[in-house]
Amino acid sequence: MANSHQAPKGTRDFYPADMAVRRHIEAAWRGASIRHGFDEIDGPTFEHLGLYTVKSGEGIVNELFSFRRAGGENDYALRPEFTPTLARMVAARGSALPVPTKWFAVPNFFRAERPQRGRLREFFQWNVDLLGLDTPGADSEVIGTAIAALEALGLKQGDVTVKLSHRGAVAGALRAVGVPDEQLGAAFALLDRRDKLPPEEFAKRAAALGATGDLGEAITRLARATAPASAGLDGLARDVGVPAAELGALEALRDALRAAGIEDWCQWDCGIVRGLAYYTGVVFEIHAAGERAVAGGGRYDGLVELFGGPHTPAVGFGMGDVVLGNLLRDKGLLPADGMELLPRPDVFVVAANDAAAAQMPSIVSSLRRAGLHARHSYKATRNVGKLLGEAGKSRARFAVILGDGCVGAGAGGGTGAGMGEVPGGIVQLKDLGSGEQRELPMSELISALKS
RNA sequence: GCGACCGUAGCUCAGUUGGCAGAGCGCCAGGUUGUGGUCCUGGACGUCGCGGGUUCGAGCCCCGUCGGUCGCCCCA
Known part of the structure; x- marks a missing residue:
């Protein structure tokens, strides 16, 4: 092979068989989106660098491919995610958008990470967002859209689990042990990292949050609290340590999931937090055994405002092609030779x-x-x-x-x-x-x- | 950014204590003035990832580098 040029690290060449697999996945995404009433959008492949530091801080710059035009003064970055572009597009239309506004996109994204299983430097991610409604029905519709795509690809209930939590409900449990409101964010972060920190470090940080009760014990309880979404909430309330009445948000969501016929795909899991600070209500991840999360999302009612738009309740998720492709291959849901999909x-x-x-x-x-x-x-x-x-x-x-x-x-x-x-x-x-x-x-x- | 393992034909791989680079599949062409995914024969394809070092001699040993895989960090 006298080929001295290689594709950049963490990128993929799509020969016909590979392209056929990619289109197969994208077709499932688009089909589910359209059947659920979402319209396709897209934005630029690169944005002003500053768009990405609004919600994520300067630290994110290390994870970006950023550049400046020769002789230019503006800093740009290849898009690492879609949410800032979405928020910008929504903010630019102000209150002219219908309620609800239901959009989806299948863009490619770029992250300057070391490649590993399920994570590459360029990948495709399906983004689905429903803006303008803050109802459990909206949450459920978005989750149902994700499930519909997975079903279209041949996955069945039991192959994947939608793990659901709710920032509001978890906040109630944290307040119950005396976490002050201004420390709730830090407590969420600690819950997210519960099993990654050494026990001493975990205890130290828990103690620093000024809870009146035993925060470490409360967080451990939350991290372990799971229950089928179809079951009553009494057991979960007991595990979490709050009265069942505190879980009203979950009950409303459960009713919506049941009405949509997808509650059996779902499971309460109070250990699901999502790293982002901007989630305000339901948060969820779709998991399959042995893989990274296939999808993740939640409600972010304050985000559009953060980007200069009107207050806009919103719920959405992202699903990447890399982990999903691995999962489909593991389950035998992709042909051995992608040419069969041409x-x-x-x-x-x-x-x-x-x-x-x-x-x-x-x-x-x-x-x-x-x-x-x-x-x-x-x-x-x-x-x-x-x-x-x-x-x-x-x-x-x-x-x-x-x-x-x-x-x-x-x-x-x-x-x-x-x-x-x-x-x-x-x-x-x-x-x-x-x-x-x-x-x-x-x-x-x-x-x-x-x- | 850190660590471990791996790079030989388009693909999957073999290659002995350092001694002339191989097989299967695929591809191309014939066998066949003729009806397919079978068979037979032949053919093309390699700077052994790249660069340096040791050696009479390196695919093999040493160093570096670029990729890949899997972890860590991070995870939008």
């Missing part, structure tokens, strides 16, 4: 002699003008066996054999009269699935292929 030709045309070959270009053109996916051999050989082999490999449904007036099933060993006179003449139409072959006039070919 569009199948309707017809593959071969010529059995030179006269027929001369007619091929105009015949193939007319098939294509008629809307058919038509391919043909580029080989010089007139060996019909080889040509049909090629037709078979193309996965075409039918082969059309031109100039084959005297050989083959049903042809009856003609005299050779008419060979080469394809227009108006006879062609052989072979069903490559069944092997059946019949002859018909050229004039009937298109209607035969379209029926």
Whole structure:
């Protein structure tokens, strides 16, 4: 391999089979989005660097691919996520947008991380956002859209779990042990890192938050509290250590999930926090055993305001193609060879002699003008066996054999009269699935292929 | 940014104590004035990731570098 140029670290080349897999996933995303009433949007691939420090701080710059035009003064960054662009687009339209506004996007993103399983430097992520409503029904609709896409890809209930929590409900539990309101954010962060910190460090930080009760014990309780979404909330309330009445937000969400028929996919998990500070209500992640989270999202009622827009309640999620692709492969839901996902030709045309070959270009053109996916051999050989082999490999449904007036099933060993006179003449139409072959006039070919 | 393991044909890999770079699959062409995804024969394809070092001689040993894989940090 004398190729001295390599693709940049953490990027992928999409050869046809890979591209077919990518389109397969994107088709499921788009289909679920559209069926649920979302409209597709997109924004620029790069933004002003400052857009990304608004909500994430300067620290994020290390995770970005940022650049400055030669001789320019503005700093830009390749987009690492969609939410800032979305918030900017919403803010720019002010209150002119309908309520609700339901948008989705399937952009590529760039993060300057060290690649590892499920994490690359360029990836595709499906973003779904519902703006303008702060109802449990909106939360449920967004979650249902994610599930619909996973189902379309062949995943079943039990393959993945939607783990749900609610910032409001968890905040209630934290307040119950005396965490002051201004420390709730820090307490969330600690809950998020509960199992990553050494026990002493965890205890030290818990003690520093000024709770009147044992915060460490309360956080551990929260981190362990799980229950099926279909079950009553009494048990979860007991595990969390609050009266069931405190979990009203979960009850309303549970009712919405039940109405949408997806509660059996869902599980309460108070250990789900999401790293971002801006989540204000429901937060959720979709997990499968042995993989990173397939998707994550939640309610962020204050974010559009943060970017200069009107107060806009919103709920949304992101689902990346890398982890999802790994999961589908592990579950045997992707073909071993992605070529199987490419569009199948309707017809593959071969010529059995030179006269027929001369007619091929105009015949193939007319098939294509008629809307058919038509391919043909580029080989010089007139060996019909080889040509049909090629037709078979193309996965075409039918082969059309031109100039084959005297050989083959049903042809009856003609005299050779008419060979080469394809227009108006006879062609052989072979069903490559069944092997059946019949002859018909050229004039009937298109209607035969379209029926 | 840190650590571990790995880089030989398009793909999967073999390659002995350091001694002339191999196989299968795939691809291309013939066997076949002819009906497919079978078979037979032949062919093309390699600076052994790249650069340096040790050696009479390096795919093999040493150093560096670039990739890949898997962890850590981070995770929008």
